[in-house]
Amino acid sequence: MKAKKRLTVHVSHFSWLEVFLSFLIMSLVAAVPGLLYGQHNWRVVFSVYSLWYALYWVIIALVFVGFTAWQRYRSMDRPLRELSDAAERVASGDFSVYLQPLHSPANYDYLDAMFANFNTMVAELGSIETLSDDFIANVSHEFKRPLANIEGYAQALQLPNLSEADRLQYTATIIQSTQQLSGLVTNVLRLNKLQNQTIKPQLETLDLNDQLTRVVLDHDAMLEAKSLEMAIDLPEKLELTSDAALLRVVWQNLLRNAIKFTPANGQISLSATQTDTAITVSLQDTGEGMSAETQRHLFDKFYQGDSSHASEGNGLGMAMVAQILRLVNGEIQVTSELGQGSTFTVTLPLASKKITT
Structure with missing residues (x-):
């Protein structure tokens, strides 16, 4: 210094x-x-x-x-x-x-x-300094893994007498690693903007029933790939005033998280209820569940409780969920036990409640 x-x-x-x-x-x-x-x-x-x-x-x-x-x-x-x-x-x-x-x-x-x-x-x-150092270390670590894959398989593609099947496999791995890098960069930039409040909520009246249904349909291929049953129980009318684009990121990350940690032939349930002041959305899965330690760090940047799924994410999705919900005055609660699945409950204020701007 x-x-x-x-x-x-x-x-x-x-x-x-x-x-x-x-x-x-x-x-x-x-x-x-x-x-x-x-x-x-x-x-x-x-x-x-x-x-x-x-x-x-x-x-x-x-x-x-x-x-x-x-x-x-x-x-x-x-x-x-x-x-x-x-x-x-x-x-x-x-x-x-x-x-x-x-x-x-x-x-x-x-x-x-x-x-x-x-x-x-x-x-x-001191805490900010420590978080900053940890953030840099974690970003560096997350970049190293896909870069190492790209370098290794790119070198392998130069080997003579490489079979067509191996060439296609190596190429697919390189593409997957570049997509992972791209997603990491996008999420880091988005999370940074959220934390610095560069992104401000753009308020509009939205049909939450329609938005949730569309998010599920967008992930239909992922659900079918693992033969997961998706149960949906939503009121016909579910309206509130909030930021549609930011809330879409919340539902996407929560659903992808549920799909990732639910074993094949499992079940995911999506439901919602409405009161005079708020809407509550619950996403329940029959997945692996989480320990108390994992739940404590679930919304920390780059935290991944299950290392076996590390290649499927970068540990930023849940951090973004928490930050977005803070921006729109929402709340999230997690109920989970190992081997018993998890339930994520999101509570959002209706139009009568002031939104952070």
Whole structure:
């Protein structure tokens, strides 16, 4: 990381000049009565009594001003200096910084609140940095696999005396890997736009019954390839105001996920219900189910709970589903047990609810 120029603090809350002036003023004020004591005779100023009296108040003033200055330094200047040093460390990339508040939470003052908020900010920045590093590492890993396939099979195509069957197989593998790369790039860009809210919901009144039915028909070939039974139970009228294009991505990813993890001759059920405020869509399958650990990370980028299906996806579909539903004020819940299948339940607000824009 590029080294940054250290900032110089030119003004401190702790000033020795202020301490000296406070001491001088208090000494003079305290000594005046003693200096003028006794029949208003100016010769009394130089009496031994007056000198001891003045010295007494000088000591009192010195102790008082010193204690006040120390308190000010301890409660103001030193904490602010610690905060400045900590902020400089964070600016240089050190997210392990922690500032200990001066008091217990029940007795927090403004400085304690500032320290606590600073610690929270540093923790959030550290998490973002970690997520960024993980994202780059995961993207690199996901690119390596199809690129390695393309390179390997392209070299194999150069072998002499290659049979026609092998040539077709190698070519098909290369095409599949390029399609996987293309899909990965598309999903990474789309997810990035969703997270940065570059994509804004385009609101329109849509027939959810029609949209869900069309998504199922689009995946008819995939369903037939595994001999999966598709049961649909949708109300005849199912309308809401939302972004049709974004919701289509949600249904596509959920259905493909169900098809991928449901074994041959299994069943997938799609149903929906409507209340006065929301529409609830449920997609249930008789697939492999998920462990509690998989469910916790299901919507994380690049997470794939079952490595045996890694070549069929890139771990971004469910992350996009979660991000899209946040944009349109929707919610998603997952119920699943290993060997018992999974149920995804999506709840969407009707037109009366404000959509995030």
